[in-house]
Amino acid sequence: MALVAGVDSSTQSTKVVVCDAETGQVVRQGRAAHPDGTEIHPDEWWRAFQEATSDGLLDGVASLGIGGQQHGMVTLDEHGEVVRPALLWNDTRSAKAAEDLIRELGGPAEWANAVGLVPVASFTVTKLRWMAEHEPELAARVATVMLPHDWLTWKLTGEMVTDRGDASGTAYYSATDGVYRVDLLEKAFGKVPHLPRVLGPDEAAGRTSTGMLVSAGTGDNMAAALGLGLEVGDVVVSIGTSGTVFGVTDKLTPDVSGAVAGFADATGKFLPLVATLNAARVLSATAQMLGIELSELDELALSVKDAGGLEFVPYLDGERTPNLPDATGSLLNMRRHNMTPQNVARAAVEGMLGGLGAGLDAVRAVGLEAQRILLIGGGARSAAVQGIAPEIFGVPVEVPAAAEYVALGAARQAAWALTGQYPAW
Ligand SMILES: Nc1ncnc2c1ncn2[C@@H]1O[C@H](COP(=O)(O)OP(=O)(O)O)[C@@H](O)[C@H]1O
Ligand SMILES: O=C(CO)[C@@H](O)[C@H](O)COP(=O)(O)O
Numbered sequence: 001m002a003l004v005a006g007v008d009s010s011t012q013s014t015k016v017v018v019c020d021a022e023t024g025q026v027v028r029q030g031r032a033a034h035p036d037g038t039e040i041h042p043d044e045w046w047r048a049f050q051e052a053t054s055d056g057l058l059d060g061v062a063s064l065g066i067g068g069q070q071h072g073m074v075t076l077d078e079h080g081e082v083v084r085p086a087l088l089w090n091d092t093r094s095a096k097a098a099e100d101l102i103r104e105l106g107g108p109a110e111w112a113n114a115v116g117l118v119p120v121a122s123f124t125v126t127k128l129r130w131m132a133e134h135e136p137e138l139a140a141r142v143a144t145v146m147l148p149h150d151w152l153t154w155k156l157t158g159e160m161v162t163d164r165g166d167a168s169g170t171a172y173y174s175a176t177d178g179v180y181r182v183d184l185l186e187k188a189f190g191k192v193p194h195l196p197r198v199l200g201p202d203e204a205a206g207r208t209s210t211g212m213l214v215s216a217g218t219g220d221n222m223a224a225a226l227g228l229g230l231e232v233g234d235v236v237v238s239i240g241t242s243g244t245v246f247g248v249t250d251k252l253t254p255d256v257s258g259a260v261a262g263f264a265d266a267t268g269k270f271l272p273l274v275a276t277l278n279a280a281r282v283l284s285a286t287a288q289m290l291g292i293e294l295s296e297l298d299e300l301a302l303s304v305k306d307a308g309g310l311e312f313v314p315y316l317d318g319e320r321t322p323n324l325p326d327a328t329g330s331l332l333n334m335r336r337h338n339m340t341p342q343n344v345a346r347a348a349v350e351g352m353l354g355g356l357g358a359g360l361d362a363v364r365a366v367g368l369e370a371q372r373i374l375l376i377g378g379g380a381r382s383a384a385v386q387g388i389a390p391e392i393f394g395v396p397v398e399v400p401a402a403a404e405y406v407a408l409g410a411a412r413q414a415a416w417a418l419t420g421q422y423p424a425w
Pocket of ligand 2: 010012068070089122220240241243244273275
């Protein structure tokens with residue numbers, strides 16, 4: 001039996017699945033945590049990858065693919081050394097840089113038409129502008145810019161490559177034209193560092209020192225779409241560190257409002273996506289505040305039929321959609337009679353899902369059909385989320401069997417690169 005492996009190097013952890021290349025059945029799994037924070041040295045991802053794959057997890061694996069958190073700015077000097085810790089997708093320090101870049105190009109529509117999205121602090125191009133302005137000595141040393149999954153692929157193979165899915169989250173790659181917009185990168189950063197070569201969906205990046213094939217890899221949301229085998233009419237809501245709402249389309253409608261990012265997917269199509277900064281951790285922060293476990297939060301939230309008038313504005317980490325990087329969370333409409341743990345728990349779940357409900361409206365506005373929602377990510381394991389989501393979204397919600405869909409998608413890509421056939425798992 002040929003084995004393939006998929007890696008999900010996401011915000012909070014690295015997860016690895018080893019699958020039968022023919023059926024996709026998972027035969028082994030590993031995981032390791034990442035440190036908290038919105039900037040992180042890439043060595044931490046390498047350490048987590050090694051920890052997650054220790055004890056021979058990859059023994060006998062013929063091909064491996066990496067799915068990684070999107071947008072993180074990894075900068076290398078001319079010797080391949082990391083110049084500064086990577087600024088992650090949820091780091092909001094480049095919010096002003098985003099505003100400046102929009103103004104300099106002539107407005108949001110110019111960006112939406114050029115690269116399918118309007119800059120916000122999450123996108124790599126704004127982080128590069130921030131670095132050029134605030135850390136000019138470090139910026140001067142930057143010879144190469146890449147994304148988290150690219151860096152891991154490079155560590156494994158020595159090849160500086162990426163795929164169009166992850167490249168489309170930089171804001172200096174046009175998903176529709178399939179080219180880097182080095183002119184935009186130069187305007188933002190003042191120079192054009194070396195960029196990873198963009199591979200096709202089934203192309204291999206190279207081989208590890210032990211001979212294992214490594215596929216192109218992709219961003220974690222693109223990998224999740226691959227893992228689910230998404231079809232037109234399906235919309236995914238993923239509740240991880242980020243909340244994301246996305247679907248696969250044949251063509252892209254740029255969203256000038258900036259709510260929907262026009263990403264590429266990992267198969268040659270597109271992946272319009274809305275992302276929020278506040279998802280599963282709204283639930284864990286609320287449980288922590290109440291001094292209870294997540295399972296108890298579920299019980300409390302489901303023990304009442306509404307939040308008794310409480311409204312939880314969930315912007316605990318600022319927010320990206322809507323673009324309010326400095327926003328804070330609030331608990332509104334408190335009265336003596338409604339300040340119960342049950343109501344607070346319910347309001348937290350409703351508030352977090354409400355942000356994703358607005359995301360659903362936004363992807364519909366650019367033409368995504370939503371006949372059903374597929375709910376995935378760590379937060380989808382919550383009974384309260386599963387119970388309350390249909391009310392908030394107003395369409396049937398299905399919860400696929402709990403699985404690591406990002407890692408599974410990366411494994412599917414690894415099998416595709418190995419055999420040359422899209423695996424019909
Ligand atoms: N049963 C649960 N109820 C609520 N949240 C959960 C549950 N299980 C896991 N989570 C949350 O899911 C998050 C991790 O989800 P995951 O999709 O792996 O995130 P990421 O890919 O961003 O690292 C954590 O914040 C964790 O607290
Ligand atoms: O910024 C985005 C999507 O645009 C995030 O979805 C990141 O890709 C991180 O994902 P998770 O770690 O939350 O899965």
